[in-house]
Amino acid sequence: MWLRALFGRKGFVCILHKDDDMKYISLWIRVTLQTTQVALASRLGVTLFTVGKLLRFVFFMVFLSLITSKTKTLGGYTIWEVILFFLTFNLIDIIAQFLWREVYRFRSYIVSGSFDMVLTKPISPLLRILFGGSDVLDLLTLVPLLLFMGYVSTQINEITVLNIFLYILLVINGLVIAMSFHIFVLALGVVTTEVDNAIWIFREITQLGRFPLNIYPKAVTFLFTFLLPIAAMISIPTQALLGILTVRGVIICICLSGIFLSLSLLSWREALKRYASASS
C-alpha cells in the first residue's frame, strides 16, 4: 500500500498492475540476491573494495583526531560528538549505496536504449531503477560501523531511549531525503544522459555533513538546511541523539523531507515526459 502511495499514483507515471506490495518486496529480494551473486563472482574485488572502505574510514578518523587535537572541540562539539556526526554520515551513505546502487548504472540504461525495455515492463520504472540493483555486499562495513557507534555512544553522557528513538526516526527521514536526491539525479539522467558526476556531486554535498554544520558560514548553513537539506539528513539526527534538538526541529525536518520527495517525484514525471528514447 505504501509503495503505491509513494510511487504508484497517477501522475507519477508509474505503472502498477498489481495491487500487492508484497510482489514488489519479493521482486526486490530476488533482484538483490541476483546482484549479490554477480558481485560475489569477483570476490577479490569485493574484498579489496571493503578493505579500501575500512582504510578510508580509519584515515578519516586520524584526520578528525588531528584537527581536534589542539582545541579538543570543533564548533562546540567534543571529539566524540564530532565522530558521531561522521558516523551518522557513514550510516546514511552505506544504506543509501546499498539501496540505490542501480542509480549508478542508470546512464548505461539511457545511452544504450535499455530504459525503453524497463518502461514496457508491468512494474514501476522508478522503483525498478531505484531499487533494482541493491548489493548486500555494500552492507559489509555496516556491522563494524554500528559497533563503533555503540562504543562512541557510551563515551557521550545522557543519551536516553527517547534520543535513540528520535535518532532512528530522523535517520529514516534522512534516507527519504537521500532517495529524493537519487530521484533528482535519475530525472537529470533522463533529460541529459548525465548521471555519474551528478551522483558524485550529491555525495560531495553530503560529505559536508561529516562535520557539524555550524563550522560553515551562515549562508552555507542556510543553503544546506533549507534548499539542499543536508542538515535534516545528517546533522539533525545526530543532534537528536545528543539531546539538543527541539520538537520543532523534528517537525521541520520531516516537512522538509516531504517537500523534497514531492519535488523529486515531480521532476521525475517531467523528465519522463521529455524522454525521447533516442538511443534505441
Added chain:
Amino acid sequence: MYRTSFILYRVRELLKLFSLYFLWHFVTAQNNDFFGYDQSEIITYLLISTFVGDFIYSTRTTAIASEINEGVLTNFLLRPLSYLRYYFTRDLADKAMNIVFALGEYAIFFSLLHPPFIFQTNASLLLLFLASVLLGVILYFFISVLISLIGFWSNEGWGPRFIFYQVIGIVSGSLFPLDVLPKPVFALLEWLPFPYLIFFQSKVYQGQLPGSEIVSGFLILVVWICIMYVVTRFVWKKGLRVYTAQGR
C-alpha cells in the same frame, strides 16, 4: 561532446575546494597555531595542494585496465606507436584542459572568499615548484599505469586502484601537511613516493624547506621515477607475454 558531464565534474572539484577551505578556515580561526602553521600558511598549503592535486591526479591511464580486459589493447599494439607514450600524451592534453578550467574556478573562489593566501614572489622557488610538479606528473603517471597493468592478470583492477586512492588521499598530503604527523611516521613517509606527489611541491612553493631538504627531495623524487619506470617497463613486457586479446 559531453558538456554537461564536464561541467558537473568541474562543479564537483569546486565543491571539494569550498568544503576543504571552510573546514580549515574554521579550525585555524579557533586556534591560529596548528602544529606550527598559522591560518594563512595552512590555507595556502591546502589551496596549493588542491591545485597541484587537480593537475597531477587528472589521468586517462585508469582506462588501460579495461582496454586490456576487453582486448582493445590489440588495436594499439597493431599501430606504429608506443602505447605508454600515447597515454602520456593523452594525460598531458587532459591536464592542460583541466588546468585551464581549474584556473577559472580558483578565480571564482578567490573573488568570492578572498582567502588569506600567500603569493610566492621568489622566482627561484617558483621555478623549483614548477619542476617538482612536472616530476610529480611523471611519477604519478608511472604509478597509475602500474596499477592499471594489473589488468593483464586480473579483471579486478579497480580493487587495488580503490585502495590506492584511499592511501594517497591521506599520505600524499592532500588533506593536511604531512609534517604535522608524529615524527617517526613522517620520517617513514619521506622515503615513500607519495609525499612527492603533493606535499613536497606545496612545501617548495611556500619556501618552507631548507636548501638541503629541497635537494634531497628532488633526489628522492627522481630515484622513485627511475624505479617506477623500470618496474613499469618490466611489468608491461611480462604482461604482454600473458596477454591473450580476450574479448576481441
